Amino acid sequence: MTVTDDYLANNARYAAQFSGPLPLPPSKHVAVVACMDARLDVYRILGLQEGEAHVIRNAGGVVTDDEIRSLAISQRLLGTTEIILIHHTDCGMLTFTDDDFKRGIQDETGIKPTWSAEAFSDLNEDVRQSLRRIEASPFVTKTSSLRGFVFDVATGRLEEVTA
Amino acid sequence: MTVTDDYLANNARYAAQFSGPLPLPPSKHVAVVACMDARLDVYRILGLQEGEAHVIRNAGGVVTDDEIRSLAISQRLLGTTEIILIHHTDCGMLTFTDDDFKRGIQDETGIKPTWSAEAFSDLNEDVRQSLRRIEASPFVTKTSSLRGFVFDVATGRLEEVTA
Numbered sequence: 001m002t003v004t005d006d007y008l009a010n011n012a013r014y015a016a017q018f019s020g021p022l023p024l025p026p027s028k029h030v031a032v033v034a035c036m037d038a039r040l041d042v043y044r045i046l047g048l049q050e051g052e053a054h055v056i057r058n059a060g061g062v063v064t065d066d067e068i069r070s071l072a073i074s075q076r077l078l079g080t081t082e083i084i085l086i087h088h089t090d091c092g093m094l095t096f097t098d099d100d101f102k103r104g105i106q107d108e109t110g111i112k113p114t115w116s117a118e119a120f121s122d123l124n125e126d127v128r129q130s131l132r133r134i135e136a137s138p139f140v141t142k143t144s145s146l147r148g149f150v151f152d153v154a155t156g157r158l159e160e161v162t163a
Numbered sequence: 164m165t166v167t168d169d170y171l172a173n174n175a176r177y178a179a180q181f182s183g184p185l186p187l188p189p190s191k192h193v194a195v196v197a198c199m200d201a202r203l204d205v206y207r208i209l210g211l212q213e214g215e216a217h218v219i220r221n222a223g224g225v226v227t228d229d230e231i232r233s234l235a236i237s238q239r240l241l242g243t244t245e246i247i248l249i250h251h252t253d254c255g256m257l258t259f260t261d262d263d264f265k266r267g268i269q270d271e272t273g274i275k276p277t278w279s280a281e282a283f284s285d286l287n288e289d290v291r292q293s294l295r296r297i298e299a300s301p302f303v304t305k306t307s308s309l310r311g312f313v314f315d316v317a318t319g320r321l322e323e324v325t326a
Binding site for chain 2: 009068105
């Protein structure tokens with residue numbers, strides 16, 4: 001038995017009480033970009049109801065080409081206009097450097113990734129970096145609101161990062 | 164007032180009842196890769212508790228370099244070994260082609276993205292594509308379980324995609 005099997009049993013209980021389907025486009029026209037961290041239950045943190053907002057997540061909650069791709073699809077095909085970025089305290093991305101991480105992979109596998117690991121040493125500065133990457137993108141053009149936050153894993157509170 | 168402001172008010176209520184912090188590494192050693200679709204409340208669908216599993220999400224739940232980056236960090240630095248992939252019925256990625264999407268961006272902005280939009284026409288086949296991309300990656304080497312599913316937005320049920 002894997003944990004995956006346990007989660008499938010949970011899903012059977014979820015489906016037994018499920019009422020759907022909801023429409024495809026996010027009803028609140030919001031897209032969230034957040035870290036993949038296990039402690040960030042984004043729907044609970046923001047009080048999102050099902051169907052309201054796209055939720056994009058990755059290591060760090062950073063903005064790379066794949067987040068630009070997702071945001072472009074979110075805005076152009078599904079009508080979102082607000083973007084919320086969420087980094088968080090005690091993030092794994094603060095604990096290593098790109099060079100060391102890629103060296104470790106190269107030492108094990110013989111191959112160095114061509115991509116950046118996107119580690120960072122300053123949380124607020126990386127939120128600003130993500131904001132700037134979105135502002136600078138020629139492909140995310142429908143934004144009416146763009147704001148970045150740090151989630152405190154000790155208090156559950158979102159703190160806004162200002163320019 | 165934006166929707167973002169409404170969500171910040173929700174967060175204040177969340178923080179008022181918050182008990183933390185939990186440890187950084189996912190306690191169940193699981194990483195989920197799912198579509199950003201607003202109807203997929205991944206924690207509820209799988210019965211995830213806070214702190215158990217990394218949750219990676221993007222348009223389609225596809226596997227590009229950024230998901231490989233996130234999975235490599237998840238496995239190498241934070242000890243996950245199981246991977247769960249989730250696509251879903253009624254997905255926006257079924258409704259367009261890469262060529263048309265990129266042509267639309269080029270027509271509006273004058274610039275054609277260098278990235279692929281990752282649209283697909285067959286849900287099960289794209290889950291298999293994502294499984295294969297992970298299997299083929301030299302950077303995701305700690306996997307003990309790798310399984311792919313389609314979430315039915317009408318029933319709430321996960322259906323496994325077999326090879």
